[in-house]
Amino acid sequence: MTKCLDPVILNLWHPIGAIAEAVPGGVQDTVLLEERLSFALNADGEPVVWRSRPDVQGPDRVPAADRLPARSTYGYVWTSLGSPPAELFPIPEYEEPDRRKLNAATFGVNVSAPRAIENFLDMGHFPYVHTDILGVEPHTEVKEYDVEISVDRDEILATRCRFFQPMASTASDGGADVDYVYRVPHPYCSVLYKSSPVDEARRDVIAVFLQPVDQEHVRAHMLLCVLDEDNEDKVIKRFQQTIFGQDKPILENQVPKRLPLDPRAETPIRADKSAIAYRRWLSQKGITYGVIPVAA
């Protein structure tokens, strides 16, 4: 496979690791878009990212010219192989002090990033894949919901999503109709808002940030930003890992691994409205990496 030539993807910020799991001074190696990268936190706790090379063993020895753009946002180190925008997409809820903010896990998944985003957007699989947690038969209907591509914010927004969930989160004490809002503010990242069982006026935030290792492999970073005063961190993480572990074999068995953007390639149903918008949005952006573009 050739390395990434897609300028849109090259110029994005991409997540490469959780700050919480970085050891100060310790160098971690990873792969982004088929390039080997190393990253570490310097003495000030700021992330330093560079293309891996044997003669550079620590963040303080990286020549300035060899450093890649780096930022620490939402608990992760982000970098770019091109010229990234000044800002990353906003998640205002992340600043709210009473939220629990955790990296549920970073998992390697044998799937393209767009396929993983589509699965994240899909409610139809809840009763079958996340049985007794995010769904249960016979409550299988995906009710009508709204999707828009916001031109101002350059993101996809799915609203008015509702689903019956037996156990929507660790803070749940029984089944409930749960409201969802989905955002796709980045071709490989999605943010989900769902009713909080502890505060009717607010929503839990769960985001998936996909690090494209290559066109058919990702590292999936899962951010939790939730309201839960009772459960230990590990209990909240375990809940989300359980969900993700159920999705994993489904994701890894999708064929073709890259997401086909031709509307005739796969047959959607009404419940797939958000996926249709997502594919159209990727096409409009001219994205070629991790997808099968529409034939010219």
Place this chain on the structure above:
Amino acid sequence: MITLYDYELSGNCYKLRLLMSFLGIDYKTVPVDFYPGREHKSEWFLKLNPLGQLPVIEDDGLILRDAQAILVYLAARYDPSRSWYPLDNPALLGEVSQWLAFADGITSTSSAARLHDGLFYDFDIDAARAGAHRLFRILDEHLWFGEQQGRNWICSASHPTIADIACFPYIILSEEGGIPRQDYPAIRRWCDRVKRIKGFTVMSGVFPAGPGKIAA
């Protein structure tokens, strides 16, 4: 009550959840943040198991580590039918022990491949996958010949034993380590039989058997 120190995505922990579900035993769970927290290497956990490995159980003051050892203990103590660990049948006990050791081999190959792909463990992935295929080939032949003789399970008995439980998780999860099972039809049929044992329970990444075929 039995306490299981548990990580949801661990196939070795799943072995114990499976047996306790088959036997209908109540237990409580202490979650251990194996990943990303590496809590199995924390000071408090190393006091329970100096090897820093899951699972561990505590029962009536007894602390026991190692999935296979715990299967032996739980079945010997809590299975009144004496079928899961057939204490009264020395030849069968020998077979069970033989396949428990084989299950350890599946862990060090198939589970290692899964840890490499999913959790970024620094293992030799080609060696892990090749090792798993070698074991799967041996088990597939063993099961195929068994089917010819009317035997449905790994050991020579008319019922499953803890050897079936010990081998099952890292076989059914093998695709997460890039180890497909297309070439092992007898293993696939055996997996379906395990899934149809009364009391079977799933873990993340394992799905229940589809509806059975109605005999023509």
